[in-house]
Amino acid sequence: MGEGGVGITLQICSFTAPTKIISGVDARKTVGTEVKSLGGKVVFISTDKGIVNAGLLVDILESLSKESLAYVVFDEVETNPAIDIVEKGLQVYRNEECDILLAVGGGSAMDTAKAIGIMVNNPGPIGTYAGVDKYPCAPPNIVSVPTAAGTGAEILSTAVITDRVRNCKISVSGAGQSPRVAIVDPLMLQTLPAAIAAATGMVTLTHAIEGYVSLGSSELTDLLNFKGVQLAAKYLRRFVANRRDLEAATGMQMACLYAALGSSNSGLGNVYAMANSLDGHFNILHGIACAVLLPAVMEFNTMACPDKFIEIAGCFGENVSGLPAPEASLKAAVAVRKLVKDIGLPAGLREMEITEKQIVQMSRDAIGSGIYKTNPRETNLMDMIKLYRESI
Template sequence: MISWLHHLVIYVRKYVNKLIHIPLPALVTGSNHLEDVPELLQRHGKSCVFIATDKGLMQLGLIKPLLHLLEEKGIKFYVFDGITPDPTIEVIEQGRCYFTENQCDAIVALGGGSVIDCAKGVAASVTKNKSIASLAGLFRVRKRLPYFIAIPTTAGTGSETTLVAVVTNSQQQQKFTVIDPCLVPAVALLDPALTIGLPRQITAETGIDALTHAIESYISKHATTLTRQYGLNAMQRIFSALPSAYDDGSNVAARNEMLLASYYAGAAFTRASIGYVHAMAHQLGAIYHIPHGRANAVLLPHILEFSKNKVIDKYAELAVLLGFIDKEESQPVQAQAFLGRVKTLLEQINIPQYFEQLQPRDIPNIATRAIKEAYCEYPVPKMMSEAQCQAILHKVSKV
């Protein structure tokens, strides 16, 4: 009965999704495009900007060129740098108050996924004049946000093109999502110069976050021809460019490819959704503050193996399309070639196989939360029980 209900809900949502227009942000790509920001703001009549970033980027000085450009053009700005990884309800509320007190009329978010998600939360909260907690779930904003430019400094979350903001409830040690097409930023500015020097570990983990988006959306029951094109585009770039970006952080071409991969993977999953890798990773992030990309990277091969018998044709298809194996080989051999190449990539960029923090006593609770998050929300190709989820978690526990 439960499985029947799950499939019915997924089926209905698949066709509802086709009726919902999800915009793509205007895309600005290439090095040294920060100078476009003042022009974009002035073109839209904006004169007082809320700058969302974090203290690490402030200390590195990455925000300074943008501030100088705004000063030169006489555009007033207020910098909110109190954003932390896994932004909380409290941080978003602080941002809302800061935006309102300074009568800002636009948002520029410069940072990783947490910064952009937090900025989305602030924008939604300001627009509705409500706490972000009250906007959790689907389509509770439904109003145009302040003019929003997203400038990612990592290549992984795809938040610059998604309709999702992930928020942490620190009291309950849980994450929740705010989902609405109006959360898609007006502009995504992808400048590889801003990712030069990104630490190797962050490069690796955020890159696999993008790969996870691309794969989970590709095998999703909500996948369409368009989302699979986006996902394939992202995977082609990631398998080619991620090792280069990891080995040489100053490789501008590889950095640019990874930003584009993150963007297209985000476009794919925001339309076709995600799966159990994310459902489990969200719990690990909320409880242990494990970086989201790392959580995805460790879990990915296990979930791919779990789903194999239901999507062997898709794995085989990807292996051929990505040039991993000849199209004349048998489907099982092709599928194994895809799984093998994923594992090889993880090894190349030194992704760990275990979570040091994961305690066996927490596994039942994590599994319960993950299965609850995914149920009727994520159009996974193969349903997972709590016992199966626990078994996978035990595999990745160091203890």
């Protein structure tokens, strides 16, 4: 194991990073130029009313107008977007004869845009294309402008849509689905509520940690995911305290990008499988689900890769000097529990009175998703049930 947790192996690795990234203060003002360069003429904007009311579209719409681009604003995106929202947006896209998608918001706006894009050129309900590369025709081009630092959806190929009938999440991924351009501007984060900054930050940290310890990790993904852990450990508290702190905002945006690039190539683990199931059943913020589940899963995984968890503990300033490896590795989970408390997120969900029957069903859904397969420690249904019990 080398410095920063990166060792050299001779394994065959694959790495994909299809999105052009433009970052920095006022980067949002380049939207019009980038959309026009992709051949867009009528822009479908996927966003929510909070973004509109906060005035975050003003400079973006001005940039589009400067390039003589027409646009329609679809501001009905919701947290954990459901199939009906996708279908409604698709109808607007077709009625307005749009030819390019612009997602402005958090992961929900990105997921909605990607799902609409799939449906533009492919018949049938979105659930038809659950999985990887299930749709035959590529979607239109997408440009993304994130207003949070969380999932990294601005550069990822996956859309996650909620099926309210079955109380589950549908994950659709495939070629051409990643945004062609991601425009990352720290000024877009200034109006983010502290609670949302905390929740989205925990998604970033979960990506980074799970990606770093994943069975699918490589030298390149380790570099990216470990840097994501370092930046989140350094800046998340500070960013939650003041979203107008441009250094902290930029630090969290970079943590998000590093973790998204790394974990999308390494794979994730139990937390993500369980969090998707939890917020699919109860419609809670994905970041809260991650915050509740991450410490217990970290403890569960320490015996599989103690050295990596010791390095994670070091990112948070935990003193592990002189401790045996098993004890030192557990300090990582201790540090994350402290962080969750400091940024005001819940340590459990007892007030929701989740039943044993629901825990069993969520565990089955988590296993069924397959996401857990790159978890560093082998996990079965009973393990999932126990982890849910310990966490919530």
